[in-house]
Amino acid sequence: MTDTLILLDGGTGRELARSGAPFRQPEWSALALIEGPQFVSEVHRRYVNAGADVITTNSYAVVPFHIGEDRFAAQGRELADLAGRLAREVADAAPRKVRVAGSLPPVGGSYRPDLVDLARARPVLEVLVAGLAPYVDHWQAETLSALAEAELVADLVRDKGKPLWLSFTLHDEAPLTEPALRSGESVVAAARLASALGAEALLFNCSQPEAMQVAVRAASAELGEASPIRIGVYANAFPPMAEDAEANSGLSPIRADLTPTGYAAFARAWADEGATILGGCCGIGPEHIAALALLRAVATT
Template sequence: MSRPSLTLLDGGMGRELNRIGAPFRQPEWSALALLEAPEYVTRVHRAYIASGARVITTNSYALVPFHIGEERFASRGAALADLAGRLAREAADESGVAVRVAGSLPPALGSYRPDLFDQERSTAIHRELIVGLRPHVDLWLAETQSSIAEARAVREAIGDDGKPFWLSFTLVDAASEAPPQLRSGEPLEEAARVALELGASALLFNCSQPESMGAALEKAREVLAGERSELQLGVYANAFPPVREDAQANETLLDIRPDLGPDAYLGWARRWVGQGADIVGGCCGIGPEHIAELRLHLLTHAYKEALA
């Protein structure tokens, strides 16, 4: 029997910074630690690597004008992105294991708000972040994308630099059996085809509830099977309750669900792997203890069984 192949991502950055006592407030969110105490960012990266993550994500999600303001972004955006990239790169390189760094490229004009999208402004913001991140990252992660237009803008900003491009969409947290769709209302099937068109090497779903992920994986698998594609699939869910439709991610400190501890999250992750996920990690509210549980049961045990 061949060895199973599964890539473990890290978990959420902002909530972990808050939990360990880093400077943390609105509107800066996770960017505040970069501005005032970057050693905390390094601590979080190290914790995730120790827990088993083999892809860590730069702390660049909040380095957009929505969080740090227009003036500070204009004067320091690229420098802060460079710092975020360097901190992740240093943590990966010092670990002694093979850890890749994913350059986080967030929705430029507001998470969960495809209605606020502006092509020209979004592309300009991402290009500023890319200048700082590019020397340090192994791959690009366009994450929490709410619409196909957002995804296209990120791809345009990156250009063709030879680094792998991972594309991650956030989904409507469906309370019913409705077909999976992006927060823009666009169908999952269309998003999967666009991922192929844009040359993504992985299609992921993040910053949505665990309950929303399985149907998206299955629908994506159907599309990819029809296209005979080997595009990898991945999931990193959040631990939020349902978020109202007009909300912006991180505009307020949402509660964390008490029913998504490490063991419960592992149960969801097992389902995702069974539904075809090649990449698994966590988003907001999923911490190092969750990733450690995934490593123990999805990697360590699986390897033992495969080699028996």
């Protein structure tokens, strides 16, 4: 690990729930925007205090899937704007430079490439992009299950003048020698697409830590040392998700072995394979990010 390592934040939904914020299904993390935005600001501050260089807008659940078609039509732009503004305020108040990532989620639900509907997703993502645009430093398309989702996001933000980070979720139980997205498309194909779309970073998120190292290795080999594209990882703390799991159906159990120390050990391996962006997804909290910050500090002294 070197001083070029960028630290992301961790999961927002779990941290909101843990902090006592308004939290229930189906609204999930969006409920705090609606009923208790101060909790969102506090979660952002916790991650900044832990050492994160990037905080992510709490816009992942600002989609009809979570807040309903009627509420999205009436309040979607307003809630996206609020998510962006809250993150920007915390970043600007930080004692060091902190960037804001504009979270653009899978509209049909996480982990389900079979639910990808580009025609339905486009108008939803257009609303999120419009609301977040004034506040973000880069776009972060997250938990993408299929390459087509990345192509759609790239098209929507192409004229916004801000970098694009693409983050794919992996098949947790794919053979370790052949890392693949949940759609079955290869990590190599994702790396090629990231390059073709001019992405600034290619990441892997919301998958088992064990699936990440080989994915980073495959992406690094495909992109090559001369590539300007950064590679990153922010894993979740769940057991493997079944292919037919109901998307975003509830809070999954957290693995007992993924303590801050245990997670940092995985992160060190990802960095050794070429990852220069590290953070956490669902179930990974400020204490885990603090452990990554400590690793970075030790490596640079």
